[in-house]
Amino acid sequence: MANNQNITPDDQDLNRARIIGEALPDLAVLENTSDPLLSHLFAYKRSVSTQVEPLNSEAVWDSIQYKINASSDSARIIYLSPAIRRYVMAAAVVMIALVGSFIYQQLTAPTLVGESFASSETITLPDGSAVTLRPYSALFAMDVSGSSAEYKLSGEAYFEVLHDPSRTFSVRTDQSEVRVLGTSFILSDWGNTSNVYLQEGRIQYTALNSQQSVQLEPGQSSLINETTATPEVTTTEEAPFTDWLNNELVFQNKPVQSVFNELEQHFNISIEAQPAILQETLSGSIPLDNLESVLSDLGLVLGGTFSETGQNSYVFKPNS
Known part of the structure; x- marks a missing residue:
C-alpha cells in the first residue's frame, strides 16, 4: 500500500486550495459554489456557527467527509491527501471563526432607533428626550445604559435632551461628537461636514480626527469637516439652522x-x-x-x- 504522506494532491485538490485562498477573508463568496466539498464545508459551517464548545477539527472533517459520501447514491467518493485534508480542516476553522466574528459584530452593531423618509419624523428616546429627524435621516443607538446614552446620527436632527446630571448624553457623526447634560441643539451630517447649532444649554463639540474640543453657548455654532483640527465657534442667527423645522x-x-x-x-x-x-x-x-x-x-x-x-x-x- 502506498504511503499516504507521499500522495501528491491532484489538480482538483490544488484548485480547491487556490479558490479558498483567493476568497479569504470574505469566504461568503463561496456559499454558492458548485464544488461538492466546498458546499458541504459551508453547510457544516452554518450548522455549527452557534456552538460554543471548543472546535474539534477531526470531528469537523469526519462530519464533512461523511456528508459528502452519503449525500447521494451516485455521489463520487472524494479523497484528499493528508496535506490537503489538514488545509481544509484549517479552512473550516477559519470560516467558523469568521462566522463567530460576524455574529459578534451583529450583536454589537448600532441599533436603528428611528428614521425618516420624505417627511420629518419625531421620536421619543427611552429617557424622554425628543429627536426630530430631518427627511432622509436616521438615528442609531450605540450604547444606552443608566449612566450614559450614546447615539449616532446620519443626516440631520433637532435634539431636545432632558437634563439628568447622573447621565451623559452624546451623539456622533462620522466626523464629530456632541456631549451634553441637558440642552436643545441642531446637529447635521451631510455634504462631508458636521455642523452644530446650540439653542439652549451647553455642549462640548469634538473633532474625532484630532480629538480637539470646543464649548458652545446658546446662539453659537461650529462645523467640522475632514480637515478640521480645532473647531471654531461662531455666534450666528438661529434661522438658517432651524429653518427646515418650519x-x-x-x-x-x-x-x-x-x-x-x-x-x-x-x-x-x-x-x-x-x-x-x-x-x-x-x-x-x-x-x-x-x-x-x-x-x-x-x-x-x-x-x-x-x-x-x-x-x-x-x-x-x-x-x-
Missing part, C-alpha cells in the same frame, strides 16, 4: 455648494453644476413644499434651469 430653507451669504448639499439631504437627490456656480453665494429663503417648486424658484435666483438626468439626479445649467 419647512423652509434660509440662507445668508451661503455658498451655492452648501445650498445644493442641503437640498440633496432634504430631498434625497444629487445635483451637479459648474464649479463657478458652486462658488457663488446666496441670501434669501425658499419654502420646502416640494422639489419641483424648490428647483424652479432656485433656478430663477441663479439664472438657469435644473434638468433631471436620472433617478433623483439633476444638473443645473445657467441660461445662455
Whole structure:
C-alpha cells in the first residue's frame, strides 16, 4: 500500500486550495459554489456557527467527509491527501471563526432607533428626550445604559435632551461628537461636514480626527469637516439652522455648494453644476413644499434651469 504522506494532491485538490485562498477573508463568496466539498464545508459551517464548545477539527472533517459520501447514491467518493485534508480542516476553522466574528459584530452593531423618509419624523428616546429627524435621516443607538446614552446620527436632527446630571448624553457623526447634560441643539451630517447649532444649554463639540474640543453657548455654532483640527465657534442667527423645522430653507451669504448639499439631504437627490456656480453665494429663503417648486424658484435666483438626468439626479445649467 502506498504511503499516504507521499500522495501528491491532484489538480482538483490544488484548485480547491487556490479558490479558498483567493476568497479569504470574505469566504461568503463561496456559499454558492458548485464544488461538492466546498458546499458541504459551508453547510457544516452554518450548522455549527452557534456552538460554543471548543472546535474539534477531526470531528469537523469526519462530519464533512461523511456528508459528502452519503449525500447521494451516485455521489463520487472524494479523497484528499493528508496535506490537503489538514488545509481544509484549517479552512473550516477559519470560516467558523469568521462566522463567530460576524455574529459578534451583529450583536454589537448600532441599533436603528428611528428614521425618516420624505417627511420629518419625531421620536421619543427611552429617557424622554425628543429627536426630530430631518427627511432622509436616521438615528442609531450605540450604547444606552443608566449612566450614559450614546447615539449616532446620519443626516440631520433637532435634539431636545432632558437634563439628568447622573447621565451623559452624546451623539456622533462620522466626523464629530456632541456631549451634553441637558440642552436643545441642531446637529447635521451631510455634504462631508458636521455642523452644530446650540439653542439652549451647553455642549462640548469634538473633532474625532484630532480629538480637539470646543464649548458652545446658546446662539453659537461650529462645523467640522475632514480637515478640521480645532473647531471654531461662531455666534450666528438661529434661522438658517432651524429653518427646515418650519419647512423652509434660509440662507445668508451661503455658498451655492452648501445650498445644493442641503437640498440633496432634504430631498434625497444629487445635483451637479459648474464649479463657478458652486462658488457663488446666496441670501434669501425658499419654502420646502416640494422639489419641483424648490428647483424652479432656485433656478430663477441663479439664472438657469435644473434638468433631471436620472433617478433623483439633476444638473443645473445657467441660461445662455
